Every structure is written in structure tokens, then in C-alpha cells.
Amino acid sequence: MSRLLRSSVIPYLFLIVPLILYLIWVIGPMFYTFYLSFTDWDGVSTPHFIGWRNYQKLFADRVFYISLTNNLKWVISFITVPVVAGLALAIVLNRAIPGEKFFKASFYAPMVLALVVCGLIWGWMYHPAGGLINNVLRLLGISRGPGWLSDRGLALWAIIAVAIWRQVGYIMVLYLAGLKSIDPQLIDASRVDGANSWQTFWHVLLPLLAPVTVIVVVISIIDSLRAFDLVSVMTRGGPAYASSVLANFMYIEAFNNYKMGYGATIAVILFLISLVFIFIYLWRILQTEMEY
Amino acid sequence: MTAYFKSPWRVLVYILLLMATLLWLIPIFSALFTSVRTFDDILRYGFWSRPHELTLRNFQTAWERGGLSRYLPNSFIITIPSLTLTLFLSSLSAYALARFRFPGNRLIFFTYVGGMMLPFQVLLLPVFRLTDRLGLYDTYWGLIAFHTAFQLGFCTFLLRNYMRTVPGEILEAARIDGCSELRIWWQIMMPLTLPAIAAVATLEFTWIFNDYLWAIVLLRSDALKPVTAGLATLQGQYIMDWAVIVAGALLATVPTVIVFLFLQRYFIEGLTLGTGK
Numbered sequence: 001m002s003r004l005l006r007s008s009v010i011p012y013l014f015l016i017v018p019l020i021l022y023l024i025w026v027i028g029p030m031f032y033t034f035y036l037s038f039t040d041w042d043g044v045s046t047p048h049f050i051g052w053r054n055y056q057k058l059f060a061d062r063v064f065y066i067s068l069t070n071n072l073k074w075v076i077s078f079i080t081v082p083v084v085a086g087l088a089l090a091i092v093l094n095r096a097i098p099g100e101k102f103f104k105a106s107f108y109a110p111m112v113l114a115l116v117v118c119g120l121i122w123g124w125m126y127h128p129a130g131g132l133i134n135n136v137l138r139l140l141g142i143s144r145g146p147g148w149l150s151d152r153g154l155a156l157w158a159i160i161a162v163a164i165w166r167q168v169g170y171i172m173v174l175y176l177a178g179l180k181s182i183d184p185q186l187i188d189a190s191r192v193d194g195a196n197s198w199q200t201f202w203h204v205l206l207p208l209l210a211p212v213t214v215i216v217v218v219i220s221i222i223d224s225l226r227a228f229d230l231v232s233v234m235t236r237g238g239p240a241y242a243s244s245v246l247a248n249f250m251y252i253e254a255f256n257n258y259k260m261g262y263g264a265t266i267a268v269i270l271f272l273i274s275l276v277f278i279f280i281y282l283w284r285i286l287q288t289e290m291e292y
Numbered sequence: 293m294t295a296y297f298k299s300p301w302r303v304l305v306y307i308l309l310l311m312a313t314l315l316w317l318i319p320i321f322s323a324l325f326t327s328v329r330t331f332d333d334i335l336r337y338g339f340w341s342r343p344h345e346l347t348l349r350n351f352q353t354a355w356e357r358g359g360l361s362r363y364l365p366n367s368f369i370i371t372i373p374s375l376t377l378t379l380f381l382s383s384l385s386a387y388a389l390a391r392f393r394f395p396g397n398r399l400i401f402f403t404y405v406g407g408m409m410l411p412f413q414v415l416l417l418p419v420f421r422l423t424d425r426l427g428l429y430d431t432y433w434g435l436i437a438f439h440t441a442f443q444l445g446f447c448t449f450l451l452r453n454y455m456r457t458v459p460g461e462i463l464e465a466a467r468i469d470g471c472s473e474l475r476i477w478w479q480i481m482m483p484l485t486l487p488a489i490a491a492v493a494t495l496e497f498t499w500i501f502n503d504y505l506w507a508i509v510l511l512r513s514d515a516l517k518p519v520t521a522g523l524a525t526l527q528g529q530y531i532m533d534w535a536v537i538v539a540g541a542l543l544a545t546v547p548t549v550i551v552f553l554f555l556q557r558y559f560i561e562g563l564t565l566g567t568g569k
Contacts, residue, residue, distance in 0.1 A: 010473050011397075014388035018381040018444050019400065025441030026407045029418030036417055043420075092309055097296050106313045108560070109320065112552040113545050114502035116520045120527060120541040121323045124534045130331075132322045135339035165319065170563065177564035226411050229504045233524060247413050254417060255509070264417050271414040278409045282402055 033271070036264035043260045054265040063241050064266070067249040070156050074224040074245065077160045078167065079217050085164075086171025086216075087209075091201070093172070094179045107169035115166070119233035122162045123149065126234075149235050155243040159230050167223070171216055178212035179205075211284070218281045225274050246270050327351065327539040334535065354526065354540035362515065363522030364544065369432055370507075370518050371500045374439035379493060381440070382447035383485065387477045389448065390455035391463065401452065408445030412505055415442070423510055430512045438510065439500050447492050450565050454488035455481060491562035494555040498548045519544040 037054055039047035058064050093103055110118065125132045126148035134145030148158040182205070190204045206213075228247035231237055237244035237252065246266055254263025297303050326334065327350050329343045337344070355361050389401050419438055420429070428434030458481065466476050482489075504520040511517055514525065523537075523544055530536040552559055 008394060011388035011392035011394045014384045014473075014477070015400065018385040018448070021381065021437075021441040022404065022407065022444050025419065025422070025438055026410070026415060026445070027403065029415040029422065030407075030410065032418035032421075033414050041417075089309075089312075092305055095296075097306070097309075103309060103313050105556070106316050108552070108556070110316070112498055112548045112559075114504065114520050114548070116502070116504045116523050117541045117545050118319075120523060120537055121319050123527075124326060124538050125319060125322050127534060130334050130339060130534065132318070132339055138338075139340070165316070168316075173560055173563045222409055222411070226413075228413075229520075232504070233527070247411070250413050250416070251505075260417050267411075267413045267416065270411050274409070274411045274414075278406055281409055282406055285402075285405055 030271070033264050033267050036261055037268045039261040039264075041260040041264070042258045043254075044258075047261065050261070054262050057262065058265050058269070063244060063249055064246075066241050067237075067244045067246045070243065070245050071225060071227070073156060074160055074163070074227055075221050077164065078220040078224045081164050082167040082171045083213070083216055083220065085168045087175050089168070089172045090175035090179055091205075094176060104172075107172055109169070110166040111169045113166070115229035116233050118162050118166055119230045122158075122165075123234050126158055149243075150239055152239055152242040155235050155239060159234055159243055162230055162234075163224075163227065167220070171220075174212055174216055174219075175209065178209050182208050214284055215281070218277050218284070221277050222274060222281075225270060323538045323542055326535055327542055329535060331533045331535040350535045350539035351543060353530075353536045354543055358526045358530065358536060358540050359514070359522055360519065360526070360540055360543050363517055363519040364547075366432075366516060366522075367501055367518040367520075367547070370435050370439070371497060374436045374443070374500050375493060375496055377436070377440040378443040378447055378496065379489060382444050382492075383451055383482060383489065384477070385444070385448045386451035386455055387481055389452045391481075401449075404445045404448045406445075407442075408449060412442075416505075416509055419506075420509055429510065430516065432516060434510045435506060438506060439503070443496055443500065447496065450492050450562070451485060451488055453565070455485055458484050487558075487561075488565065490555070491558040491565060494551060494558040495562035497551055498559070501548055 036047060038049055038051060040050045040053075041047035089103075089107060093100060097103070113121075124130075128134060128145065128147040128150070131148075133148065137145040146154055149155050186204060186208065187200060190200045195203065226247060227245050228251065231243055231245055231248045232251070235243045237248045241249075247270065250263045250266035250270070253259045253266065297306070328346050328348065330345060330347060330349070333341070333344050385400075385404070389397055423429040423434035423438070426434070428437065462480060462484075463476055466480055471480075501518075502520060503518070504524070507518050507521040508524070511521065514522075517525065523540055526540045527537050530540075
């Protein structure tokens with residue numbers, strides 16, 4: 001009896017400290033944000049309950065729609081360009097190829113750099129007068145290149161380009177791991193059956209990589225919704241909100257304008273959008289659990 | 293070596309790959325090339341001009357007057373305790389979740405996994421308020437506490453999955469010998485989990501070290517800022533001298549680049565472990 005009791009208490013003893021920390025700093029705050037979104041909290045005084053007023057204001061806020069659209073552009077860029085490029089690289093680098101290490105390390109390298117660092121290095125490349133990009137354009141005969149980060153139409157895309165630069169290596173890693181787990185016999189069999197490279201890729205490899213692709217897409221979407229550092233360092237959402245994303249919009253409202261209740265409302269919307277993808281991810285994990 | 297180039301198709305692919313790789317390295321080249329020149333030199337003679345003078349002064353300026361000599365140690369003061377604590381605590385919870393059947397096991401596991409996917413913004417304001425209430429706002433410990441707690445999700449997830457692959461007979465044998473669970477965890481499970489811990493540690497080091505958002509939200513004093521937040525300050529200060537900013541950015545990456553160079557295998561392993569299998 002006492003032994004049975006002991007063994008049923010033991011796992012909780014292992015869990016108690018980390019779990020309490022997690023509840024206090026992560027799970028609790030998650031719910032508390034919902035509460036704050038119904039208040040007029042300014043960061044200093046006691047929050048007052050004001051019902052749906054923040055939400056009404058948010059849905060009438062032009063900047064909210066700009067930021068939401070920008071997040072959407074970010075998501076769409078993120079689930080296409082880096083995914084295709086990462087997959088292509090993974091396929092090419094999956095076999096022994098001269099200089100393999102150098103190639104891989106070159107694409108991994110941006111991943112290790114802090115986003116702030118990437119933002120600064122690229123911010124300099126985008127510099128209208130001294131930056132590398134406009135200097136290259138000058139060599140090509142375009143004497144006045146655009147102000148990449150000060151142009152309303154370009155700023156967001158210029159930032160997304162940096163994010164893509166950093167993301168490709170990550171996607172490549174994930175697909176390389178996926179390719180390693182594929183039985184080479186399946187590929188050989190399709191070749192024996194007379195399939196050409198393209199058919200093998202399209203009808204054998206891609207379906208086999210589908211589980212990886214699901215994870216890759218979900219992670220890419222979550223990463224795009226989290227996007228903050230690059231925008232904060234490169235443009236602060238400018239010019240005139242043209243490159244604003246939800247995370248940045250929220251930060252400015254909360255910490256520059258001291259409208260923390262309003263900021264919480266933006267966070268709640270961001271959370272609700274992410275929730276769909278968090279569930280897809282959890283569902284995938286649950287599936288792999290069942291295979292055990 | 294030459295076996296690879298058996299068809300013209302492969303040669304073409306190789307050339308494309310080489311071009312893509314060089315394109316990818318351009319930003320790093322741009323930064324290195326800029327950091328050893330004076331900004332005047334670049335503006336006056338153009339980016340492609342042969343440098344009239346090679347200098348390390350930009351690094352010196354960023355380090356001394358730009359404050360990196362203060363920011364960079366701060367990054368370690370924040371990262372090392374966060375990393376140690378989160379690894380220690382997550383290895384405890386991972387062991388419980390991997391090795392015991394009990395009510396709530398799945399639920400707790402999925403709470404950790406779900407939490408690690410959260411957009412940080414959802415936690416920003418409550419955590420800001422919490423640190424304020426606890427008197428931890430604008431201290432190292434507020435930031436350390438948050439990093440420790442938040443990273444538990446990812447670390448527990450990875451370590452738990454790894455610990456499940458350890459053969460049960462080893463643990464059972466120790467149990468029959470009368471070994472306490474605490475000793476089994478520390479003396480048997482932990483050594484067997486070392487490869488996964490190394491992978492997680494490498495990854496977590498770069499993540500915590502590179503964090504920017506939490507540093508600017510939970511810290512105010514310039515004296516406490518880690519290097520990411522410090523670089524943003526430096527950017528405001530030297531907006532007319534990009535050579536210093538870029539030199540500072542390069543200095544800030546030295547620690548993570550060193551970790552990556554020596555532990556690249558673990559870094560990559562950690563990333564792939566994170567996605568299920």
C-alpha cells in the first residue's frame with residue numbers, strides 16, 4: 001500500500017516546481033491578458049472594467065487593419081518562398097556533394113544571428129546613399145535607387161526579405177531531417193518503375209514529406225505572427241504605419257502610448273489567430289504520440 | 293568527389309547552388325567590409341571603392357563609447373542562469389512525464405507544448421505587471437525568471453520525448469536494487485539524456501542570448517541591458533555612423549557564432565528534435 005501511494009505521488013514531486021513556475025509566468029498571464037483587454041489599464045493606475053470598448057475601438061482602427069494585412073502578407077511570403085527554397089536546398093544537399101559543409105553552414109549562419117543584428121546589418125545594406133544594394137544598382141546604371149525602408153510600398157517587403165533570408169536555413173534543416181527518415185528503397189523503386197526525377201519528386205517524395213510540410217507551415221505561420229524584432233529595429237512600423245505588424249502595433253500602443261488595456265486587446269486577437277495553428281500543431285504531436 | 297558531376301544537369305544545379313550561397317553570404321560580407329572602414333570613406337568614395345584605410349576603430353568605439361563592454365557581459369549574466377535553471381527544471385518535469393503513468397500526464401504535456409507555441413505578445417503585459425508587483429521589474433531576476441519559465445515548454449517537450457526512448461529495463465533494474473527515484477533521475481536518466489541536453493542547451497543559449505523583446509519590456513536601466521537591447525540604443529546614438537553600428541552588431545554575434553561553430557551538430561539536432569520525431 002505505502003509503496004503504491006509513493007509511486008503515485010512521485011511524478012507530482014518531480015513536476016511541482018517547474019509546473020508552478022510555468023503556471024505563474026506563462027499560463028496565468030495568458031488568461032490575464034483576456035481580463036486586461038476589458039480594462040482601461042494605463043500601466044500605473046488600477047485597471048477599470050470597461051466592457052467591450054477596446055474591441056469596438058480596435059475594429060474601427062485603421063492601423064489595426066493595416067497591421068493585420070501586413071501580417072497576412074508576411075504569412076503568405078513565409079509559407080511560400082522559404083518553404084520552396086528550403087525544400088529545394090534540402091533535396092540538393094541531401095546527397096554527398098562537394099563542399100556540402102560550406103553550403104550548409106552558409107545557410108545556417110543567419111539563424112544564429114540575433115534578429116536585431118540581422119535588422120541592423122540589412123538596415124545598412126538598404127541605406128539609400130551608402131548601402132550595398134543601391135551601390136549595386138548604381139553599377140547597373142540606376143543612379144538613384146529607392147529608399148528601401150522609407151518608401152511606403154517597399155518597407156514591409158524589405159523587412160520580409162530579411163526574415164526570409166534568416167528562415168530558409170531553418171526550413172532546410174527540417175526538410176533534411178525529413179528526407180533522412182525516408183527509406184531510399186522507395187525512391188529506387190519508383191525509378192525502377194520508370195518514373196523520371198520530376199515524377200519521383202511529385203508523386204513519391206512530396207507525399208512522403210507531407211508530415212514535415214505540415215509542421216513547417218504551422219511553424220512558419222506562428223513565426224510570422226510573432227514578428228516583432230525586425231520591424232522594431234528597422235522601421236518601427238513606419239513610414240506612417242506602412243510596415244506595422246500586430247506585434248509592433250501592440251507594443252507601441254502599450255509601451256509608448258500607455259494604452260495597456262488596448263494593447264492587451266490586440267494581443268488577444270493575435271492569440272485567437274494563432275490558436276488555430278497551435279491546435280493543428282498539437283494535433284500533429286498527438287498523432288505521433290499515438291504511433292508509440 | 294567527381295562522382296557527383298555525372299550529368300550536365302548536376303553541373304547546372306551545382307552552379308545555381310553556388311550562386312545562391314554567395315548571394316546568401318552578401319549581407320555578412322557587407323557587414324565585415326563596412327566594419328573595418330571609416331564611414332566617411334564609404335560615403336565619399338562609394339561602397340565599392342578600395343578602402344583608403346583599414347581600421348579597427350569602429351569596434352573600439354562600439355565597445356567603449358557604444359557601451360558593448362557593458363551590454364555583452366549583461367547578456368551572459370542573463371543567459372547563463374536562465375539556461376541552467378530551465379534545463380534543470382525541465383529535466384525534472386520531462387522525467388516525470390516520460391516515465392510515469394499518472395492522471396494528468398497528457399494534459400500537462402500538452403500544456404507545455406501549447407505554451408511554447410504562444411505568440412509572446414499574449415504574455416507581454418501580464419508578465420510586465422507581474423514583475424512590477426514582485427519588485428522584479430528592471431532587475432536581472434525578472435528577466436531570468438521569465439526566460440526560465442517560458443523555455444520550460446520547449447525543453448520539457450524535447451527532453452521528455454528523448455527520455456521516452458531510453459530502454460525501461462535499465463531503470464527497472466535500478467529500481468529493484470532499491471535505488472530512489474531521485475537517484476535514478478540524476479545518476480541514470482540524466483547521463484543517458486546528455487546528447488539531448490546538449491542539443492537543447494545549444495539552441496536555448498542562442499535563443500535567450502538573442503532575445504530582444506523581453507529585454508526591452510522588463511528592463512529600463514541602461515546598465516542592465518543585454519546586448520540586443522544595447523544595440524538598439526547604439527543605433528539611436530550613432531545613426532550618422534553606420535560603420536560603428538555594424539561593428540557593434542558583429543561584436544554582439546561573437547558568442548553565438550562561437551557556440552555555433554563548436555556545437556553546430558547539436559544546434560541542428562535540437563532544431564530537428566523540436567518538430568516531432
